[in-house]
Amino acid sequence: MYATRSARAIALDIALVSTTPLRFILYSSTCLVQTLSQSKTTQKDTAKKPTKKGVADDLGPIFLTMLMFLGVAWTLHQWSYSPRALELMGATDYVAAPLPLKMSGGDPYLRALMRTISAAESNTKDPYRLLYGGKRVKDLSVHPDECVRIVNGPNKDDCTTAAGRYQFLTTTWELEARKYHPERPAWYEVWEQPSFEPVYQDEVVHAWLADSSVWGTDLSVLLQEGEVSMVLQMLSGTWTSLGYGIENNSMSALLPRIYEEMLEEELAGA
Numbered sequence: 696m697y698a699t700r701s702a703r704a705i706a707l708d709i710a711l712v713s714t715t716p717l718r719f720i721l722y723s724s725t726c727l728v729q730t731l732s733q734s735k736t737t738q739k740d741t742a743k744k745p746t747k748k749g750v751a752d753d754l755g756p757i758f759l760t761m762l763m764f765l766g767v768a769w770t771l772h773q774w775s776y777s778p779r780a781l782e783l784m785g786a787t788d789y790v791a792a793p794l795p796l797k798m799s800g801g802d803p804y805l806r807a808l809m810r811t812i813s814a815a816e817s818n819t820k821d822p823y824r825l826l827y828g829g830k831r832v833k834d835l836s837v838h839p840d841e842c843v844r845i846v847n848g849p850n851k852d853d854c855t856t857a858a859g860r861y862q863f864l865t866t867t868w869e870l871e872a873r874k875y876h877p878e879r880p881a882w883y884e885v886w887e888q889p890s891f892e893p894v895y896q897d898e899v900v901h902a903w904l905a906d907s908s909v910w911g912t913d914l915s916v917l918l919q920e921g922e923v924s925m926v927l928q929m930l931s932g933t934w935t936s937l938g939y940g941i942e943n944n945s946m947s948a949l950l951p952r953i954y955e956e957m958l959e960e961e962l963a964g965a
Contacts, residue, residue, distance in 0.1 A: 781841055786829035787821045793957065794822065798897035803961035804918040805904050808926065809897065810957040813860045815936040815946045822860040823893035832858065837888040840865045849941050859896050861934070868899075875902035918958075923951045 793810040817825045824831035828846070832839040842854035856865040863871075872889040873879055876899050880887035889895065907913045910929060917926050927950055931939040938947035946953070 781839055782833040784831040784833055787819050787831060789819050793818055796897045797893040798901065801901050802905065802915050803965045804915045805901055806961045807954055807958035808904060808918060809900055811950055811954040812934050814953050815944060815950060816862040816934060817860050823896055825859065827855045827857040835891045838865050838868045838891045859891060861896060861900050871903050872899055875899045923954050
């Protein structure tokens with residue numbers, strides 16, 4: 696047999712040593728040396744006296760390799776999500792109208808909708824860096840994942856990780872970026888985090904809104920038919936500041952008119 700220890704013992708060891716990179720590397724190296732040594736011993740014994748191999752003999756090294764691979768993946772995942780010291784900047788001024796998008800191209804009706812969403816969520820001079828509460832984050836290489844205490848509304852005293860022009864929660868960004876980010880990590884790169892740079896915030900939201908399987912209808916077609924209020928109501932469960940749900944703000948009642956203004960700009964620039 697390649698491995699003389701039980702699977703349970705091996706799994707326990709991996710759970711213990713994976714807490715630090717050095718311990719895991721040392722443990723993996725030791726396991727590899729032991730496995731190779733036991734393999735040579737087994738080969739010598741087999742040459743002297745033929746034995747009948749069982750299923751466990753074949754699956755032992757495979758199972759061990761799988762456990763080691765999972766340990767590496769888990770360790771790298773923990774490294775990538777280790778706490779980072781955020782460099783925060785002060786609040787910035789609000790603007791009279793939502794700023795143009797950083798992405799180029801796309802459906803002008805959806806682009807106008809995106810600017811309308813940001814009118815309710817982040818209508819400032821620097822929306823892509825905005826955290827809940829008004830402060831801004833300097834580093835946009837990944838979602839900031841900063842949980843800020845909510846000071847009013849139905850969720851008062853909870854905390855929120857909302858960030859960026861569309862106030863993505865960390866969990867929402869991770870989910871949608873995995874599907875729509877133009878440079879999303881491969882399925883096996885569990886430790887990688889997609890960039891949160893402005894153009895990617897736009898591109899993820901545009902692709903999300905364009906996916907009719909998510910919303911049960913083609914939002915662009917509804918917008919072209921003039922159903923702006925219907926679309927805003929459909930999206931209010933995702934972006935609560937659009938109104939129609941648990942939250943309203945000073946912009947909610949103005950959003951249909953803002954959309955028409957944004958659409959005029961987007962069609963002119965298309």
